[in-house]
Amino acid sequence: MKYKSQKVAYWAFALSMLLIILQITYGFIQAFAHLGYDGLHEWIPFNTSMAVHKNLLVVWILSGFMGAAYYIIPDESDNELFMPILAYIQLGALAVVGVIAVAGFHFNWWEGRKFLEIPRELDFLVVVDVLLFLFVILMTLWKGKQRTTTAMILSVGLLAAALLYLPGMIWFDNHALDSFFRWWVVHLWVEGVWELIMGGILAYLLIKLTGVDREVIEKWLYVIVGLTFLSGILGTGHHYYYTGAPSYWLIVGGIFSALEPLAFMGMALFAINMYNKGEKRHPNKTAVKWTLGTAIVSFAGAGLLGLAHTIPQVNLYTHGTFVTAMHGHLAFWGAYGMIVFAIITYVMPNVTGRKIYNNALGNYAFWISLIGMLGMVSAFAAMGVTQVNLERRLGLDFMTVQQELHPHFWVLVITASIFTVGILLYVWNFMKYGLPTDEAIGMEDEFRTI
Template sequence: MIKIEYRTQRLSLRFFLLMLVLFLFQMLFGLIIATQHVDPTLLAGIANFNILRAEHTNLGILWILSGFIGTILFIGPLLSKRELAAPWLIQILFYALIIVTVWNVATQSLAADGVAGWWAGQPWLQEGLEYLEAGRAADVVIFIGFAILAWVVLRTFPPRREWNEIHWGLAIGVTALTFVWLFGVFFIDRLDLQEYFRWYVVHYWVEGVWEVIHISLVGFLLVLMFKADVKSVGYAVFWGVALVWLSGLIGNAHHYFWIGTPAFWQFWGSLFSALEPLPLVFCFWHIYLDAHQDNKPLANAPAFYFILGSVVLEQVGAGILGFTMTFALTNVWSHGTWVTPSHAHLAMFGTFGMLGIASAYYAVPLLRGVKSFDQRLGRVAFWLVLTGMLGIAFAFAIGGTIQVFLYRSMGLNWFGGEVFPAMQFYKVLIPIFGLVFAVGTGLLVYDLLTLGLRQPSAVVPEPRLHAAPRAGWGSALKGSEASLWLMGMWIFGAIITMGLLSFNLDAVSKGDPTIPYVLAGIGYPGLLLITLLFVWRFLASLQARPQPAAAPEASPAMAQVAS
């Protein structure tokens, strides 16, 4: 029987299960608002689009945080070689997360009744700031929860002289998670200054601090799964964290272009934002090296599938599509249009959501004492959510291109409903791909919630203890080939960037859509298709290796880390 070496690791299970439940509800809210795009009268006056959109966004943050916390609590004792400090505080943290979730859902609709915002005298209930709608009361509870997490992690870690780069990455991450949140708690009556600090939370707390935690967790999970060298992974974590902080702090200024801040931010924001993909390339390249170290077998396929999905969609959604919109001359057209959620969905779910799911697929079997499990359901779920999310991103991107052209050629200065009929086909595609994503979500939630509780499948694929070298699609993936795939992604990203830049041309403003439509029609489908093919190629090369009979046990990995 697989055993957990540290009893307090079991505290992570409740966070993984909460993550799955919240993920399911967030997906359901997304399906509803996608359908409301097609039929705006759906649930009008009962559950309006703006409220459901806020619920969808906030639940996305909460379930991802729950996955992060679960992962940190699971690996904390392994990094520290001792039990978690103050387990009673962790239990408080769990209930605080539930309270914040319920409070957030219950108070979102207050804004529709005018009970929101500082001007209405109700900031404790609902602040009225986009993406930070939760009231001051919830903000304080969240701050206390993050402080608990940081204190537990730092007290659990060994003395600082024994820290490696992964210790430092997580320590910086959980500390910044707590203190950067404070920028979203206080209120400033000057709108431009308020927006300045709000983006510190919306951008830097998510895209900076979360990224530091993401890089550290990915690194350690690779150590556990492939017994990768801790020092080598630590080297990658060090440079990843350094590049995130060095590029991201000033790169945050790409949010300052249109909020009344000085014009010099347009240059500096464009420049440093363009550097932000560098740590993402670094993270992507290291996962290739770790997964191919000594050609070790892929023992837990669903866990690695979602890790790879996290890193690749981070590269595509946060890196490439973020890059295309980061310059002032492209951001002026993409800002506030459907082009933006194409980037946001791939970046948010891909980078952070898939990591939490990957961690759950690694940890839940160990926590429930499952020696081996049928991994086919997890693999199918991965392909459904990956394909569904890429399809959603495609519909947003092409629909957004039409939207931008109509705004540009018609001289509209307000994003109203006048152009919606032209986008109708792509508005229908979103719930269609959303259903594909929903089926995958339902499968993985069912698989993880019932893993170890249901009867095991009678049909488990036989392990391939010896496999002859394969040619073609299932052959070993060499570094040179991986580089070509990555280069191809960025070439399509450059085409998309040129398409957004073309909206500045006089011919486009006079009603000629040829250049932006052709470039978008090549760039977006090409990028998303090459992403799907590359993930398929990467995983096919790993699946061709000899496979063990069971998922990896905890003890050998822990022993390797301890060494």
């Protein structure tokens, strides 16, 4: 690393590691409840495990994004972070709010709004926390010696993500209106501004890992994020087909969400081409794997599996079934989980000064988690197709169909266990790096592309 304050990134990543393990734990509680083993029902009913599973996902990914920004922005703007103490306070506060929120979910303190279950009282604390984060990032950029496209795209994405949280905080008596604005947050995050953040991190990694000229990479970054918004903004319509909104969303949402895979395909082709074009090879091969992996798996998960059920005529039968879970798992893992793992893999040797990046542990973590996740997604796909045909097409009773899904849930438990092994290996490797140290400052030259 170049600057001492970049060490903050380590603590954000450590928080992500802790939270992903908790998220997976609650996922297993859910899977077993589906199989009838709901011994924890009194203390952790399904809606609690669901709220925890979803919100921890959001928080660990956001924490990963924050860590990425705390590392990338000083590097790109050629400047120490502005008041790093604020960054430490902000991360600590995020962890505290997260713990309170998760604890509250066990005591019926929440809102029944998928992905946005955090009660409004805590929402205000989240807003203050995010403002503090943005203050540090934007001041660093402002005071920096240079403002690169990569840093700007990343910062605009983070700023827009914070602004888009606000429509989700308005109360509506009309449930359909509440749902309408909930998607302003959730959809415009994951199929909008989070892609900006992902694109920014991806561009940074490609610049570092391939040695391709920054101007070329950043030009294509504009094209990709341009495609994202071109399709993704009106693509929000695919959430408005059957939720009380007018029927014009069927046409607009159908057409534009069918275009959404283009942005992800662009991202995959971009990463592969830059890698092939780069004449230099970075010694951190595991980081290269995660970087190319996120670009390709996000295309499969967010792009293709999204396309599989986004056409209104198909969605009429798949809406509200495990087909959505199939798409959701590979999309979140491919696009946002893997990009966070990619940046962590790249950053760890730089902040700790330990060159253990090409060990077997890191390599196995990549492949085992990937294979596990592909297995999980196949299990969800089998559940989804079975559910759609039996319940939605043949009209069998909900619970009758649920019991027909048990074999697929066993496959889910097995493949999720494989995924968990991959994640645990990754976390173990993370711990092996040890704590960040000032001795790593200036050592980055040793890790440059050769």
